[in-house]
Amino acid sequence: MLQTRVIPPAEGAYQYPLLIKRLLMSGSRYEKTREIVYRDQLRYSYPTLIERVARLANVLTAAGVKAGDTVAVMDWDSHRYLECMFAIPMIGAVIHTINVRLSPEQILYTMNHAEDRFVLVNSEFVGLYQAIAGHLTTVEQTLLLTDLPEKTADLPNLMGEYEQLLAAASPEYAFEDFDENSVATTFYTTGTTGNPKGVYFTHRQLVLHTMGVSTIMGSIDSVRLLGTSDVYMPITPMFHVHAWGLPYVATMLGLKQVYPGRYDPEYLVELWRKEKVSFSHCVPTILQMLLNAKAAQGTDFGGWKIVIGGSALTRALYEAAKAKGIQLTAAYGMSETGPLVSCAHLNDELMAGTEDERTTYRIKAGVPGPLVEAAIVDADGNFLPADGESQGELVLRAPWLTEGYFKEPQKGSELWAGGWLHTGDVATLDSMGVIDIRDRIKDVIKTGGEWISSLDLEDLISRHAAVREVAVVGIADPQWGERPFALLVLREGYVLGAKELKEHLKPFVEQGHLSKWAIPSQIALVTEIPKTSVGKLDKKRIRVDITEWQANNSTFLSTL
């Protein structure tokens, strides 16, 4: 250990813990009158937010919630969710943001595993809650969240309705200091196998993540995305990695915030227009849905900056959004990483390039943010060169990565093998530090000794004018090990067969962008591609579906 100089603090010096409460208190300093908006139901200013957080803290404390307890929330994106994201951790408890899109069995599993003691339930989920209530092992009380005039519901051990309880509570609460390493949030991530795994983040991690995100999005010129005058609306659910941490950032900076409830593309466009939203974030499929909305046709979305992450951003989607006035910026992260790791960045050299070259870099996963270390390793954990060519598993270090999986020490140490967080993604790193995600390790297609990136194929196929959506997976092949299989949703009025698709891909093979083995030998045209609970392509389900189709191959619409 180095013999550094460590000076003990002066007597009485304040030892400042990095706690979430600090983020809440700063927002209203900038613009006191900025609003938090919930659909067309409610709007209030920052001093009211602070007051409502205190009221909620009083309600929870009076109900018996103690530091260390887990309090779960089942809600769509709302001002109430935002209040919970502050009040619950600020009293030292842990907020479990339940993924309401999981199956009832999975929700039940996560609630018992997380040891939820109190649950806030939106009236829309009362039926779902009733169905699992008999099997919940740790829940003691429930609290109703509702927009309806009816302020009660048939929930077991109901302590009351949120608004009524808040109205009756004191607007003041003395939030104590405590250890910044206390867990503040938890939620579950579903892998390809096994039960969902619980990730968790401490106050210190969330504060540092908030500072990291605001630095990346607010200060780096080529992606200047976020400033105090922006109007923020999440389109990544608050149950999915705390809406990527942006509600904390928006609150710290005192932005106007717009919470849309359950996502309905037509309503999202209406809210965007009415509230003058300028900054959002979402996964590609949700953006695609938004662009397909009736209300989006003929609309110029000029001035809307959207961060795209969670899946690869294809060039076709980037161009389609740009044609509608939307500035897209790719970012990379995962549930385990808080989530932000990297964001597209164009240095001076790239800025001087052609429009086409600039687009190439705007859609890559980008440059790791401040405090983030990224490297690539081979299967034995050896570091590989950052030469833009060598492919390996992306591994990470940052002060805000989950330090394990809740009550799963074995899985936690696998995640952290060798002292680096293993992402399960294959990537290259180039000399400018740009991460290019090539594929998930599990999704790479191994055909005839070659490794083909399903993401590359999806990108190239999506450039065909007839293609609205595409997913590519590898399917078992007796001769080649695996062969690529493409699932396509076509634009209205278009037709496309495997032969035309082959013609479309041929030039990319000739130019060396694609191996000839990458051309799918089979495609299926479908009206919808299966999606996960957070709207990503559900490749696990697609593989199962394809096996079923193969057994009954009359549904194959096109085969080479």
Ligand code: AMP
């Ligand atoms: P999740 O934990 O469900 O949020 O999923 C995280 C995974 O999404 C990562 O491990 C990547 O496979 C994928 N992902 C996230 N961002 C990107 C991106 N910009 N490009 C490609 N894949 C991404």
